Amino acid sequence: MRPRLLLVTDLDYPAAGRPEYRDEDLGLAARLRADFDVALCHPVDASALMAGFDLVLVRNSGPVLRYVDQYAQFRREALAAGAKVFTELSGKADMAGKQYLLDLTEAGFPVIPTVDRAQDAHRLPESAEYVVKPKLGADSVGLRFLPRTELPDGTDHLIQPRIDFAYEVSFYYVDQTYCYALHTPDPALRWDLAPYTPTDADLAFARRFVTWNAVAHGIQRVDACRTREGELLLVELEDLNPYLSLDRVSPATRETFVAALTDSLLRMLD
Known part of the structure; x- marks a missing residue:
């Protein structure tokens, strides 16, 4: 039997600036069907359905504020059952709330x-x-x-x-592996993204937060802003359901990302 994958998504969420929000998960589901039997469900249904699947992949499920109690129940039941959830629920960043920004500030990390x-x-x-x-x-x-x-x-x-920044830049990871980066040529247009070629210093910056989060299996997006003085500061570390902007990367980069995701999901089963 092929592995059964439950893809948690909200196809009706009105994502500001991203009319293709739902299309990303529909396309991802189609690609993952090469290796998995895939079903899609709304986040409020994940607790009731996850026992029938080998893996749960949380994707574009919208802000948890809209279903706080159901998300808390999902976490409790998934942890109690030892369910394989991707991104794994040990993440210390956005999936646990925004407390980490306070903790990283206190620890002297380069964050806002x-x-x-x-x-x-x-x-x-x-x-x-x-x-x-x-x-x-x-x-x-x-x-x-x-x-x-x-x-x-x-x-x-x-x-x-409120930081006066030159642009925002996001670094996308599967597990601990860097995949691609995108930035906002116009800082006023958050989701009008273009490919970005990071420097070694940029990657060292992003790697510091991915290493801190210590997620073995999952997708992470390191969002940063470039100040007018040239410094990178963390805006957020999204490890719950980061939108991937796969429509803004080349077909080759998109395929490389999906291959890395598929490989990580299969290794998680092992």
């Missing part, structure tokens, strides 16, 4: 400086505006730009200085 209390804003670089976003946020859901005098109380949000 982050606090979670208004009274700690003095620890951040001075800024005319601050970025405020929920700890369980994704895809800019709940993101606000506020002056320091209006920063919210409580610890449910992250607070960061």
Whole structure:
């Protein structure tokens, strides 16, 4: 029997700036059928269905904020059953919330400086505006730009200085292996991406976060911004359901990525 793969996706999620959001997973499912028996399901159905499959591949499932309880149940049941989930649930970055940005700030990693209390804003670089976003946020859901005098109380949000950056760049990994990079020629257009050729220093920057996360089987996207001074700072480390922008890479790069993904999924079964 061929391995049975449950691909968790939300084909109806209205992804801002990405009308092809659903198409990416439909195309990926078609390609993976060469090696797996594939079924697609919505994230709220994953707990009920995963026992009938050998592998669960979490892909473009949208922000967890829309189904917090169901996601928590999925994690509990998958861990208890020893289910093979890709990306594996040991990830310490976005799949566990945004606490890691606070932890990495404290540890001195090159990240956008982050606090979670208004009274700690003095620890951040001075800024005319601050970025405020929920700890369980994704895809800019709940993101606000506020002056320091209006920063919210409580610890449910992250607070960061609003960085004047030249562009954003994303590095895409399967397991610990670098696959490709894309950047935003126009920083105002987050999803208008173009291929990017990283330097050795760029790859060393991204590798530092992938190594920290220590994920053996999974997809990771290291999102960074290039400051006007030339420094790279981490924006987020997406290890739950990173959109891959496979339509923005060459056919050869796309095939290489899917081959690496297929190989990792098969090795996870072993």
